[in-house]
Amino acid sequence: MAHDGFALTLRTKVKAARNDTVEEKNSAANAHHKAAARLRRREAQAFAASIGERKGARVAIVGAGPTGLWLAVLIARKHASFAKGPNGLVITRRHNAPTVDVFEKREKRRPGADERAHGARSIVLAITQQTSALLNRHLHSPHGFAPISRVGQIESVLLAEFERYAAAGFGRTQFGEEVSDPDELHARGYDVVFVASGRRHASDAWRAARGMESLVDSTSAATVLEFWGATPSSDLWASAAAAASRPIAPARLFVRPGADAGRGWIWLVGLPEPLSEKVRRGVQGGAQDGAHTPQKACALQAVLQAVLAEGAGARDGALSLPGAAATLEALAVLDTALKVQGARVGWTEAAYWRSANVVHAPSTVPSTAPIAAGLPRGPTLLIGDACCGRPFWLGSTLNGHFADLEVLVNEGTWHANSWAAEGVNAFGAYIERMRALRRCGEQRPPAEFRRPTAQESALVYHAPGRRGMHDAIAADLLRTAAAAARRLRARAVGVDRAEIVRTQRLSPA
Structure with a gap:
């Protein structure tokens, strides 16, 4: 009996010690929260005093x-x-x-x-x-x-x-x-x-x-082809776009990925005016209704041909328009590379605008x-x-x-x-x-508005002597700007990266 009483007393003391520890922890946590609340109130009061009676908008x-x-x-x-x-x-x-x-x-x-x-x-x-x-x-x-x-x-x-x-x-x-x-x-x-x-x-x-x-500085007509079901990943689309850009130069071709895998857009910018106008009329006439998901492999080429063939007897005349054959050749390159399952054509006029x-x-x-x-x-x-x-x-x-x-x-x-x-x-x-x-x-x-070239921007913002810069630094900036301009021109005609590097090495300093 004495042993049982000693064990009971020991358990009671351990339990009391644990309760004391829990209370101490809760007390410390409460003190921390109260201190944080006081600090926030002081910060709010200091902020209110710093702005005075100013009215929040x-x-x-x-x-x-x-x-x-x-x-x-x-x-x-x-x-x-x-x-x-x-x-x-x-x-x-x-x-x-x-x-x-x-x-x-x-x-x-x-x-x-x-x-x-x-x-x-x-x-x-x-x-x-x-x-x-x-x-x-x-x-x-x-x-x-x-x-x-x-x-x-x-x-x-x-x-x-x-x-x-x-x-x-x-x-x-x-x-x-x-x-x-x-x-x-x-x-x-x-x-x-x-x-x-x-x-x-x-x-x-x-x-x-x-x-x-609203001031419009410049506008460009663009033929837009939305496609889906492309087999290769979008990481490989850039090389396909570069290859397809060569036939249509100096017009430009851009490929933009979509939200879903295999879906994206092709932008054809700078096509000859008669061809662009023919595409616009064909799109507005609904030439691709029922034909925008062809079952053949050349989906991109087929939908554009359908748009160009809008109107009785218009097919042969449309294909003879300046740039039509080159554009269809470019789309054939993309059909081979992307292997899309379907496509449709749109037309838009985009602009640089500013207020x-x-x-x-x-x-x-x-x-x-x-x-x-x-x-x-x-x-x-x-x-x-x-x-x-x-x-x-x-x-x-x-x-x-x-x-x-x-x-x-x-x-x-x-x-x-x-x-x-x-x-x-x-x-x-x-x-x-x-x-x-x-x-x-x-x-x-x-x-009168014209966007400055890369060289002009370098001259304006990094001219020799401006901001304490030395001639050598300014010259290096100009060379960098010239290289950037060459890369932009090269992208427009589909030159690959190796050729860009080779051109930079051969160009004078």
């Missing part, structure tokens, strides 16, 4: 495409605090942080929704590794955007990210609401409005009234506007394709738009009171970047 974004949602995410992230909670990451809206409301005319994608719903677009864009790294640097969950991504995928990822901030009080996304005049949002109390609804949403009259005319200005600062406030007394009416700014763009075959302009918006958010002022003193200079870094890098805001007429 009400921001409206027209368009929930990739650029509009990316801007919303960047603004919210800049003004948010993050902490680890029991159920994961906790997002807190800082004192006087701006609120962001996104307006989108499309409906939110739901099961059974049509292709026009938000997040359903299947257009494939080329995304660089730098852009993928930029996106993942500001997202809570990494995604593989490079080398290609669907527009719908990018929209869905960015929407899910912004909804996390919206749940913390940063704003909302309003689907099914079309904004015909972005300036009307100022009358609803918004301090700044960003137009991210694409190139053609804002009418020419609306742009002209605000000095934001005459990216910012408009209204000077009047409607009497019905619910804006606090003494606060100025903020500006309206263009972003994304509403501001500038270039032909699709040169690569997605979305890469540049994402980088532009990072500058806009990091260098911009997001407190409405500051605009009384700074005006549009609150976004001066973005405006200057768009003027210098994207040519938006230059006053020269479109006909």
